[in-house]
Amino acid sequence: MxxxxxxxxxxxxxxxxxxxxxxxxxxxxxxxxxxxxxxxxxxxxxxxxxxxxxxxxxxxxxxxxxxxxxxxxxxxxxxxxxxxxxxxxxxxxxxxxxxxxxxxxxxxxxxxxxxxxxxxxxxxxxxxxxxxxxxxxxxxxxxxxxxxxxxxxxxxxxxxxxxxxxxxxxxxxxxxxxxxxxxxxxxxxxxxxxxxxxIEPAPEIKTTYEEQIICSVGNLCPRKNQEFLVKAFEKLHSDFPDWTLELWGGNSSHYGKKVKAYIQNHQLEQYVKICGKTQNVNDVYLHSSILAIPSISEGFPLAVGEAMAVGLPVIGLKACGGVNSLVKNNITGYLTDNTLSDYILALRKLMSDTKLRQKLGQQGYKDIQQYxxxxxxxxxxxxxxxxxxx
Missing domain, CATH: 3.40.50.2000 (Glycogen Phosphorylase B;)
Known part of the structure; x- marks a missing residue:
């Protein structure tokens, strides 16, 4: 053809x-x-x-x-x-x-x-x-x-x-x-x-879930809702001082500048990193232990599928189409209400439990093979x- x-x-x-x-x-x-x-x-x-x-x-x-x-x-x-x-x-x-x-x-x-x-x-x-x-x-x-x-x-x-x-x-x-x-x-x-x-097979699958890193992959924009994630992580920082949050994706928009300003104004630069674009997104997933995607709407979020193909557990919003089609609540990750308290609770569960991260991540790897x-x-x-x- x-x-x-x-x-x-x-x-x-x-x-x-x-x-x-x-x-x-x-x-x-x-x-x-x-x-x-x-x-x-x-x-x-x-x-x-x-x-x-x-x-x-x-x-x-x-x-x-x-x-x-x-x-x-x-x-x-x-x-x-x-x-x-x-x-x-x-x-x-x-x-x-x-x-x-x-x-x-x-x-x-x-x-x-x-x-x-x-x-x-x-x-x-x-x-x-x-x-x-x-x-x-x-x-x-x-x-x-x-x-x-x-x-x-x-x-x-x-x-x-x-x-x-x-x-x-x-x-x-x-x-x-x-x-x-x-x-x-x-x-x-x-x-x-x-x-x-x-969803392309990952060249390498996670074997350890000890890394104290949460990643979020996607251009910084209102629909991706990264400021919500930064605020949730901020509430957990004192309880998990060794954890960091990495935001990957284009960040040149007005919203990106707003997120950066929030991080600076709340003295979070050491713990929340705006990392920019990458051609090696699988490396991002491999050195992380959780993918957090607080998007308000998605079609078919490639970041979720790619992270699951590596073996990462995922936290998203239950009302977000696309995310709620790929992530099974309590099985491959968590789907939360669109409230900071609910999102914080899900993050806390995974940040506290290495074996839980492994269990949900490995089930996600199995589920994503259908794509x-x-x-x-x-x-x-x-x-x-x-x-x-x-």
């Missing part, structure tokens, strides 16, 4: 997010299976993704032609003002302004590329990507909508134009069965398939072939 991945919803070059990681994993896997893969992306610069990409994967920036940017990725200033005013009242209205103007800009470039490059199927990474491809580029090639977030959180913010475009897809993929009924209610005529993200890459890529390949063959 000739597979094209449409990645127009966010930036692409050097981005270390979950969508970009899955995009690269998907492309690499399909190349190994003998397919031809192209990633169509939009970015203000040309370049490579943050994650490893097989050199046989083709990449094309729709904003560039012959090394020169010919389309702006930003709205004109008056429209940006209108969008931000609209955002105060409705996320949908703000997205609609984005989608309408950018669609006029991007559609022609997408169509030009697809018209001159044979493609059997398109995998769309986002709702805006689908709108630009189907509505603005007038694409007749079958499209599968890939969903990276919890449908109950993400779908209500779809604009009418995005919903209309998605309804014209041939299929939709969601990450967990918990989102199935909500997705079906919003898109009743669209075939919806549950396929999780692949082995071959299992996931087989499902994707079967889905694509069923659409192309029909």
């Amino acid at each position: 000739n597979i094209t991945i449409a990645h127009f919803g966010t930036y692409y070059v050097g981005m270390s997010g979950g969508v970009e990681k899955v995009t690269c994993q998907f492309a690499n896997a399909m190349i190994k299976r003998g397919h031809h893969v192209t990633i169509l992306y939009r970015d203000s610069r040309e370049g490579s993704p943050y994650f490893y990409l097989d050199p046989n994967v083709k990449q094309h920036n729709i904003l560039f032609e012959k090394g020169k940017q010919i389309i702006s990725d930003k709205l004109p200033f008056p429209l940006r003002i209108c969008r931000e005013i609209a955002r105060l009242f409705s996320q949908k209205a703000a997205q609609a302004i984005n989608a309408r103007y950018k669609g006029m800009q991007y559609g022609k470039s997408i169509k030009k590329y697809l018209d001159s490059h044979p493609t059997d199927i398109i995998i769309s990474c986002s709702a805006p990507s689908t709108k630009y491809t189907i509505t603005d580029a007038h694409c007749q090639i079958p499209v599968i909508q890939m969903i990276h977030a919890d449908p109950e959180i993400q779908f209500p913010d779809f604009s009418a134009a995005e919903k209309n475009a998605i309804s014209q897809c041939k299929a939709m993929q969601i990450l967990t069965a918990k989102g199935l009924s909500f997705a079906q209610a919003m898109f009743p005529s669209l075939p919806i398939t549950v396929i999780g993200n692949p 082995a890459p071959n299992t996931i890529w087989n499902k994707w390949e079967q889905l694509m072939l069923s659409i192309v063959n029909n």
